[in-house]
Amino acid sequence: MFDVNIATVLILSLLVMVALGVHIAIALGMTSALGIFLITGGNFDVVIAMLGSTAYESLRAYEFAVIPLFMLMGEFIGKSGAVTDVYQAIHRGLKRIPGRLAVATLLGNAIFSFVTGVSIASAAAFSRIAYPEMKKFGYNRGFALGTVAGSSCLGMLIPPSVLMIVWGLLTERSIGQIFLAGVFPGLLLVSLFVIYVLATAILRPNLVGATSPPIETKILPEDSSPDASTTQVWGSALGITFVVVAVLGGIWFGIFTPTEGAGAGAFIGLVMAIAKGMRTREIIDAILSVGRTSAPILLLLVSAALYSRTLAMTGVSTAIQDTFLGTDMLPWMIIAAMVGIWFLLGMVIDSISIMLLTVTIFEPIAVSLGYDPIAFAIIGILAIEAGLLTPPFGLLVYTVKAAIQDDDDSISVMEIFRSSTPYWIIMLTGMIAIASYPKIATYLPDLIF
């Protein structure tokens, strides 16, 4: 039904452009243009008509507003200082726990993950908040930064998350359901991360600074930040709790759709930011910064829509699916192959680009193999997110490295990669757990929807 030569040309040209470092949105868009040109027998009018129509139609859905609005919420709350407060509150609460700074980092990041949908935001914030503290108490620097990088993955794995939103938009599945499906797997990962840190603290106490005394012994961490009063800390903790309850609860109980939840979240975030004394200038900066990060993602979505339409127009997507399904491979082997491809891509390109390149092809295959589409969304997001910790491109590791660059540039990226490996393995374990027991993901959404 389709021309093998066209399919080959399309896949090759896309790979070559991506590899040469052409902007992914452009690589997708130009490949699509080429594909339409070839399939229509060289009709350039149809090519530009398709481009124009897709530019107008592909983002014209209420759900796309979710992306900038949730990012706005995360930005407001992140910049308001509320996160630092909560980190310190947890830190104070865990007096006798071994490796408590690392545990506080994990838990703080987990809570922060409920309000931010972008892992990089978590990584940047916690590199500055948690790393100096851990360094002060003689933690192994690699271990400390690995913990920051690893726990920052939670930003995408605990709802709301840009990856979940994009997945929902690409597959036309309910974003609300995917959010709810992410709750238990997220908590599972947090628990496994904490167990890992506690085990490390007990088995290898030198990594958490137990053998060497704190460098500044006189200053206890409680006193190290005189600017955060108990009231402030409680205020921040309550504020973040309120956002989580209002947004997720609102979506859960059907008071609003994900788009409205995101709008409400951004609004509450703004109120919190003002309450925490954020100035007009800082608020404007936050809004601009969201513009800078959300526009490229939305443009990528335009190209992705174009690309998936081209695949449909050329019949390539059906052909790839038939090939996958026509082999003698067992269902789990096909899923393993997909995960393998995601890992490989995760080494070289970012999570959202990976989704745009693969999800519209992979998801129908998984569904026709009998996998639950919502559980598969979580499996996919875990696999793709794990790529953020794998060398050589692992974005989170570079973010962490960049965030501490000014204070401490003696630590190598490879060292951070090495210390992130346990977190990466835990995520893989979580993924296998969900593949074996999809109920972990689907229990909550099934309860509601």
Place this chain on the structure above:
Amino acid sequence: MLMVLAAGWAFFLTFIIITDVIGRTVFNTPIYGVPEIVMNSIVMIVFLQAGYAIRSGSMLRANFLAKNFPPSISRFVLTLGYLLGAIFFLMILFGSWDSAIHAWVAGEYEGEGALRVPAWPTRFTILFGSLIATISYLLMAYIEIFKPSQVDAEAELKAKSDNAA
């Protein structure tokens, strides 16, 4: 400037949506046409931000291979990529032209039954945004070819930080 306008607009959507939610849940009176306004706004915001996203280097790309190229090849490949970008947005511009004119002449609108949102502002914003994006890519290509000193300085800076890593 466009960036500021677009980002502020995105921020403003928050309030429209909140008003609608409150109107619907508290006063039982949804505001007509909020979904229509929001979805057209998103398209306009994105196309207004495209030029800035391109010039500020925020567009996502893979540099695992390109960063190991010798400078001259690297510059050639980058320029090629920017030119492809310019062509892409130019094609969107041409492809949107007829529809934009039609939307204006025929008074095309979306959202029957609720609020009738005219289509021409969105369609013209796509035209305008694509034009800015095309120019931005051409500008990037120009800088890459004719202002190598600037690029080299940046590359040197980056190489330094990579070495440190």
Place this chain on the structure above:
Amino acid sequence: STAQADRIMLRIATGHPPGVVYAGLMKDYFQTELKNRVESRTEHTVNFIEGYSGSIVRTSETLEGVQNGIVDIGGFCYCFEPSNLPLHAFQVMLPFGTMDPTVSLSIAQEVYREVPFLTEVFEQQFNQKLLARIADAGYNLVTSFDWSTIEDLEGVKIAGAGLNLNWLRYAGVTPVQAALPEAYTGLRTRVYEGWVVFPSAVVQLKLYEPSPYYTMIGFGSMTWHGLTINLDTWNRLPADFQEILLEVSSDFEQRTGSNNLERYSNDVATIDELITVNKLSPEVRRQWAESLRDWPREMAAELDAQGLPGTQVLETTLNSAEKHGYIWPVRYQL
């Protein structure tokens, strides 16, 4: 290519999934019949690239997609073309018409015969040829609560899509603009408490779970979808192929009526086993129609003002329905 044996490839698309009756008929009837008849009666072969569920064009861009040649053949609802094809929704402007899709289709066929503009506009303005009109099953109301009089619905939020929101507004209902794919969640979460839908959607989207009351209100069956082919594609096709294409299209058109009629009673029976199905008293239906008495005239005047034969089309529809033996609950005056 020789005129004797062409290998024809057609891109056929719609924004709806094959689960929707007409889209299913496009895939399972139109495509199959066309292929069988062409390949048994001519030397040509025909193959399709399918774009269902909006995988190539969305519901709101199918007209434009066919116009531009992105797809060759497209099926779409005129509800998504309020500014390009406002007149083609004429049956919606006359609510409480016949609930029989075959009758709705005959009425539409007669109106199209009387008013050639309805057919010609596709070729003159949108570079495509109308192959078939498509009838839909009759609309009723699914709600989350039981009701029996219009007063029960006063101020209640009920969802609909497009022009038929006006059926609600005039009766004092609070209309909510929504899309069918989100109906289940919307009803479940009480964003609205009812939907104006035909029975197949209630069954397919499981709307009976959140909303266990289906009221046979009888808003009417609408023939307001179309199947069109890009004019350049059409002109390129061999004459013998064109002939068969028209023949299959005509059979497909009749099928949309008969198939929807059959599906309607089956779906209502299915719903009846699952939830409460209420038959609204003719008096309440008359009252509701009464509340809408002025609307058709307003719509006709608006269309006339745009230079379209609005009054003529609505008047022909009213008369044609009566010729088919249909008695309007309220005879709208234009």
